[in-house]
Amino acid sequence: MQGVGKTYGPIRALQGIDLTVPAGRVTCVLGDNGAGKSTLIKIMSGLHAHTEGTFQVHGETLVFDSPRQALERGIATVYQDLAVVPLMEVWRNFFLGAELRHRSYPLAGLRIREMRRIADEELRKMGIAVQDINQPIGTLSGGQRQCVAIARAVYFGARVLILDEPTAALGVKQSGVVLKYTAAARDAGLGVVFITHNPHHAHLVGDHFIVLKRGRTELDSPRSEITLEDLTQQMAGGDELAALAHELRPSGTPTAPASEGTTE
Amino acid sequence: MLRTGIALLATVGLVASLAACSEGGRVKEPEREAGTAGDNSGYTIAMVTHETPGDSFWDIVRAGAEQAAQNAGIELKYSNDPDAGKQATLIQNAVDSKVDGIATTLVTPEALAGPVKSAADAGIPIVGLNAGIEDYQRLGADMYFGSDETRAGEAAGERLASEGAQHPLCVIHQAGSVSLEARCAGVAKGVPATENLQVNGADDAAVTATLQAKLAQDPSIDYIVSLGAPIAADAIKAKDASGSSAKLVTFDLNQEAAQAIQDGEIEFSIDQQPYMQGFMAITSLYLAVKNGNDLGGGEAVLTGPSFVDSENIEQILPFVQNGTR
Amino acid sequence: MTSTQEDLVSSTPGLDGYLSRRLFARPEIGATAAAVVILIFFLLAAPAFRSGDSFLTVLYQSSTIGIVAIGVGLLMIGGEFDLSAGVIVTTAGLANSMFCWWFGIDLWVGALLSLALCLLIGFVNGYLVMRTGIPSFLITLGTFFVLQGANLGITKAVTGSVTSPDISQMDGYGRLGNVFSSSFEIGGVTVWGTVIWWLAFAALAVWVLQRTRTGNWVFAVGGGQDSARAVGVPVVRTKIGLFMTVSFLGWFVGMHTLYRFNTLQAGNGVGNEFLYIIAAVVGGTLLTGGYGNVIGVAIGAFIFGMTSLGIVYAGWDPNWFKAFLGVMLLLAVLVNLYVKSLADSSRRGLL
Numbered sequence: 001m002q003g004v005g006k007t008y009g010p011i012r013a014l015q016g017i018d019l020t021v022p023a024g025r026v027t028c029v030l031g032d033n034g035a036g037k038s039t040l041i042k043i044m045s046g047l048h049a050h051t052e053g054t055f056q057v058h059g060e061t062l063v064f065d066s067p068r069q070a071l072e073r074g075i076a077t078v079y080q081d082l083a084v085v086p087l088m089e090v091w092r093n094f095f096l097g098a099e100l101r102h103r104s105y106p107l108a109g110l111r112i113r114e115m116r117r118i119a120d121e122e123l124r125k126m127g128i129a130v131q132d133i134n135q136p137i138g139t140l141s142g143g144q145r146q147c148v149a150i151a152r153a154v155y156f157g158a159r160v161l162i163l164d165e166p167t168a169a170l171g172v173k174q175s176g177v178v179l180k181y182t183a184a185a186r187d188a189g190l191g192v193v194f195i196t197h198n199p200h201h202a203h204l205v206g207d208h209f210i211v212l213k214r215g216r217t218e219l220d221s222p223r224s225e226i227t228l229e230d231l232t233q234q235m236a237g238g239d240e241l242a243a244l245a246h247e248l249r250p251s252g253t254p255t256a257p258a259s260e261g262t263t264e
Numbered sequence: 265m266l267r268t269g270i271a272l273l274a275t276v277g278l279v280a281s282l283a284a285c286s287e288g289g290r291v292k293e294p295e296r297e298a299g300t301a302g303d304n305s306g307y308t309i310a311m312v313t314h315e316t317p318g319d320s321f322w323d324i325v326r327a328g329a330e331q332a333a334q335n336a337g338i339e340l341k342y343s344n345d346p347d348a349g350k351q352a353t354l355i356q357n358a359v360d361s362k363v364d365g366i367a368t369t370l371v372t373p374e375a376l377a378g379p380v381k382s383a384a385d386a387g388i389p390i391v392g393l394n395a396g397i398e399d400y401q402r403l404g405a406d407m408y409f410g411s412d413e414t415r416a417g418e419a420a421g422e423r424l425a426s427e428g429a430q431h432p433l434c435v436i437h438q439a440g441s442v443s444l445e446a447r448c449a450g451v452a453k454g455v456p457a458t459e460n461l462q463v464n465g466a467d468d469a470a471v472t473a474t475l476q477a478k479l480a481q482d483p484s485i486d487y488i489v490s491l492g493a494p495i496a497a498d499a500i501k502a503k504d505a506s507g508s509s510a511k512l513v514t515f516d517l518n519q520e521a522a523q524a525i526q527d528g529e530i531e532f533s534i535d536q537q538p539y540m541q542g543f544m545a546i547t548s549l550y551l552a553v554k555n556g557n558d559l560g561g562g563e564a565v566l567t568g569p570s571f572v573d574s575e576n577i578e579q580i581l582p583f584v585q586n587g588t589r
Numbered sequence: 590m591t592s593t594q595e596d597l598v599s600s601t602p603g604l605d606g607y608l609s610r611r612l613f614a615r616p617e618i619g620a621t622a623a624a625v626v627i628l629i630f631f632l633l634a635a636p637a638f639r640s641g642d643s644f645l646t647v648l649y650q651s652s653t654i655g656i657v658a659i660g661v662g663l664l665m666i667g668g669e670f671d672l673s674a675g676v677i678v679t680t681a682g683l684a685n686s687m688f689c690w691w692f693g694i695d696l697w698v699g700a701l702l703s704l705a706l707c708l709l710i711g712f713v714n715g716y717l718v719m720r721t722g723i724p725s726f727l728i729t730l731g732t733f734f735v736l737q738g739a740n741l742g743i744t745k746a747v748t749g750s751v752t753s754p755d756i757s758q759m760d761g762y763g764r765l766g767n768v769f770s771s772s773f774e775i776g777g778v779t780v781w782g783t784v785i786w787w788l789a790f791a792a793l794a795v796w797v798l799q800r801t802r803t804g805n806w807v808f809a810v811g812g813g814q815d816s817a818r819a820v821g822v823p824v825v826r827t828k829i830g831l832f833m834t835v836s837f838l839g840w841f842v843g844m845h846t847l848y849r850f851n852t853l854q855a856g857n858g859v860g861n862e863f864l865y866i867i868a869a870v871v872g873g874t875l876l877t878g879g880y881g882n883v884i885g886v887a888i889g890a891f892i893f894g895m896t897s898l899g900i901v902y903a904g905w906d907p908n909w910f911k912a913f914l915g916v917m918l919l920l921a922v923l924v925n926l927y928v929k930s931l932a933d934s935s936r937r938g939l940l
Binding site (some may be wrong): 267290295316317318320321439461464466467468469470472473474477478480481482494497498501505506518519520551 | 640642643647650653671693740745749779816846850853856894923
Binding site (some may be wrong): 047067085092095098101106107121 | 797809821
């Protein structure tokens with residue numbers, strides 16, 4: 001992805017973003033609210049087409065105009081709040097959009113037993129213990145739902161997995177679970193794009209970090225060249241934070257805004 | 265290429281033959297005569313009714329009114345609304361636009377009293393039709409053309425009694441309608457054992473099923489009294505389906521009902537002659553404006569009940585088919 | 590609650606506990622119990638109800654509501670409403686009869702043209718809803734009024750009255766009558782073809798909804814449209830397909846009404862859209878979409894048929910008809926709710 005940008009009418013939401021997603025690595029995209037993270041996800045997952053720059057998948061230059069196209073090229077996206085359909089069974093969610101059928105004619109029967117078995121096996125393989133594969137996925141916890149969505153992407157041969165704020169709405173323990181499966185996906189050889197505004201979570205799993213600010217790249221650095229403190233500083237606005245720290249000094253020392261704003 | 269051509273020709277031929285061979289379609293009738301328009305009197309008369317859109321009864325009332333307007337060279341302004349408040353507004357509109365006369369139904373007398381009075385105050389002659397026989401004089405209308413629902417019901421009841429009816433079923437197809445209730449009450453005066461049944465008149469299948477159920481529940485029903493011509497058609501289906509031997513009578517007429525009378529499936533119809541209601545209302549207004557006439561000293565003129573049965577159906581059927589009865 | 594259950598929902602007990610409680614019961618269980626209660630009630634209260642003929646009359650009444658209700662139920666599972674479903678039945682019949690009458694062509698051609706028209710109306714409904722994002726409640730309310738007005742206006746313009754012409758003398762009447770409004774005798778009782786069609790359509794819909802990819806997509810677009818889109822479900826296509834299913838079934842019932850009664854009143858059909866929705870809701874379909882099944886919807890229509898005719902079979906004062914109907918429907922919904930909670934707790938006991 002080179003010099004990619006997006007304008008919505010007169011509004012420039014994103015410009016000049018360079019991003020490479022290598023297999024078996026976790027690339028973290030960080031940014032505050034309104035930094036352009038959502039726009040970036042939408043371009044990569046095919047919800048919106050980009051308006052400038054080039055977007056290549058395995059050397060092929062593309063402009064997506066539907067999520068299906070992105071999925072066909074192995075790019076799967078797990079959204080923070082719409083990863084699954086809560087009222088549907090776990091196995092139906094697992095195979096949603098890629099159902100196994102007996103024949104290919106319209107209204108052909110589904111291979112239900114097989115799908116149940118595969119969903120169960122795959123979840124176990126990822127180490128997710130679901131009590132009953134037939135229970136509605138809404139009865140699972142938020143973390144478990146994210147994990148099922150990740151397991152689904154892995155099973156369907158996704159080569160790039162985009163995680164949109166997977167830990168934002170979760171508690172500490174559940175976030176840990178999700179991070180574990182993010183790492184599992186990476187170990188399975190996927191290129192992971194981990195989008196978050198929590199530098200602590202990012203630093204736990206990330207191999208490469210990109211910080212967005214007002215639609216531009218603020219920082220682009222591999223893990224070896226950056227510390228958690230730097231990352232936190234960048235996220236919080238760097239110099240602005242220093243200035244703020246100066247102002248606030250009499251009443252205390254500045255702290256990283258690790259737990260602020262869990263929604264976007 | 266050749267095959268496509270043959271297929272195309274075959275298709276065209278098929279469509280053409282289909283288009284040519286069907287029976288029972290529209291008979292291309294000669295254009296109706298433009299009426300015997302006398303002088304162009306230049307009068308404007310407003311007609312306001314409580315017609316619910318989609319009731320074939322009002323087609324006939326309107327046909328009569330239009331013929332009368334054409335005869336006398338009158339410009340007829342027709343408007344309708346089943347809602348009493350809105351009908352009142354329509355009458356007031358007619359008063360405000362200073363028409364030469366107003367013909368209106370008075371099914372909800374109290375709601376219409378205001379505008380009718382303002383018409384009378386403005387010196388516009390006003391005629392009631394179809395409904396409001398009890399109230400038209402009090403409201404200030406000059407004349408009335410219509411039937412008396414209770415009396416029509418009584419006439420039906422008397423005739424049923426004379427034919428030996430024991431247990432008629434009176435089918436009300438519109439919940440809470442005063443005139444339908446009055447008809448059934450009239451029938452019950454003739455035959456006290458009359459029972460009422462409520463059906464959903466907007467759904468033929470529901471009417472049929474409900475009647476079928478009722479006939480099964482109470483085999484002693486020997487006459488079905490339908491209060492509208494379309495309901496009579498459903499009643500015939502229900503009778504056939506349930507194997508009931510009950511006889512059928514109906515209020516009002518339409519083509520199917522007239523045909524059924526001729527075929528002996530309906531014993532008789534109590535016709536209130538809607539064409540006459542429309543025609544007479546407009547004509548009497550014309551005469552009142554033009555010549556100061558009033559009919560029968562302002563007493564109500566009854567357009568019904570007129571019985572249509574096997575005796576006179578031959579004569580009446582053509583008029584029904586023509587949409588004037 | 591068993592301990593395993595607690596583990597499952599421990600993370601966010603409020604919402605998940607509620608969801609699981611509601612979801613463990615199958616959608617049609619409550620409706621089935623309500624249907625049985627109402628059936629027994631009328632068997633006891635109405636002697637005339639206890640015959641094969643009466644039962645089939647009830648089934649006939651249920652089928653004329655139930656056929657369209659299947660489509661409406663599927664559409665509601667898919668998260669949308671269709672208020673034009675009642676008048677489209679009349680539109681279908683009017684289009685067929687008037688087109689054939691005016692041009693003097695075979696009724697088969699008219700039936701197919703009418704089908705095309707209905708599918709087009711369904712498509713327009715779906716397309717407008719998906720394209721504009723305006724709630725389907727409003728879009729189809731608009732279609733409802735347009736069709737209601739067009740039914741009256743066009744009929745009046747074509748035939749000069751508000752009744753459609755009699756089709757019984759036209760070509761193709763006999764064969765089409767056999768398709769849409771035939772009846773036959775079994776063991777001395779009359780069975781209407783619509784009852785068979787109703788069961789056939791219901792069986793097909795059960796298959797589609799539970800056992801095919803399309804059915805999976807219907808649940809998905811109703812339960813989480815955005816999630817469904819994100820995993821590649823063709824949301825627009827699925828929903829437009831659902832609207833067209835409703836209008837197809839409306840066409841079918843319109844054909845039945847036309848070929849059984851030969852003429853149609855142009856103002857008919859208004860109000861039935863709510864009966865379809867009621868049947869679906871009584872049958873356990875969630876008003877907000879994503880949950881329900883076709884068996885439930887069929888039972889909902891059966892409850893409506895039993896209640897509306899049971900009152901007549903019982904010979905009660907007809908003026909109370911609507912009140913009885915309302916009470917029966919409320920009872921159905923309450924029994925529905927109660928049985929669901931029972932089913933839920935017994936299921937929990939097992940876990």
